[in-house]
Amino acid sequence: MKSRYVFVFPTEAINKPLTYHLVKDFDLKVNIFNAYINSGEEGNLALEIEGSPGQIQAGLEFAKSLGVECSTLDKRVKLEHDRCINCGACVAVCYSDALKMDANTMELNFDKDKCTVCELCTTACPLQLFKINFVE
Ligand code: SF4
Ligand code: SF4
Incomplete structure (x- = not known):
């Protein structure tokens, strides 16, 4: 595993x-x-x-x-998914492919197992829906 x-x-x-x-x-x-x-x-x-x-x-x-x-x-990665407007701005900065738009539903998918806690999405999201606490 x-x-x-x-x-x-x-x-x-x-x-x-x-x-x-x-x-x-x-x-x-x-x-x-x-x-x-x-x-x-x-x-x-x-x-x-x-x-x-x-x-x-x-x-x-x-x-x-x-x-x-x-x-x-x-435990260090949080997304307020219910407030997401599926604009895709976070997907553009996520080089690890943890964030992707579903091609069928055009909704955001977040695969935490791919996240590298780079924190780029925290500033990319216009609604500030990410809380990434790599360094507290
Ligand atoms: S912290 Fe970095 S790797 Fe993780 S979801 Fe955000 S942009 Fe992607
Ligand atoms: S940038 Fe924010 S609002 Fe836009 S898709 Fe990502 S999480 Fe949702």
């Missing part, structure tokens, strides 16, 4: 080789698609992890033991 997460590193964990251990010790495939890390501050990493449910759970427990806060990416 594949799942997307946001990891928040406290200052003391920023220099620890977490992704190395996830790959080597827990046999996980890790794909980092967004990062915000400043020396001396909290760091944020958005990543996709692939492995069995047991491997992923063990890897997350290891990350938490280092003080890293782990949450599923969908």
Whole structure:
């Protein structure tokens, strides 16, 4: 299985080789698609992890033991879909194809499993219907 997460590193964990251990010790495939890390501050990493449910759970427990806060990416991504007017402005900026117009209904489809928390849609939407909290 594949799942997307946001990891928040406290200052003391920023220099620890977490992704190395996830790959080597827990046999996980890790794909980092967004990062915000400043020396001396909290760091944020958005990543996709692939492995069995047991491997992923063990890897997350290891990350938490280092003080890293782990949450599923969908908790950081919100869209007020019921207010959407299907104008398509957000689709034009979403390079990951998470946002697409349905060719039959001409309504917006949002596939959160493709979202990279780039936040471009937050300013593209004229109604400000997105709340993307990658860096809180
Ligand atoms: S944050 Fe918005 S624009 Fe960026 S990938 Fe996710 S849905 Fe697309
Ligand atoms: S930009 Fe806003 S209103 Fe337009 S389709 Fe996207 S979410 Fe809907």
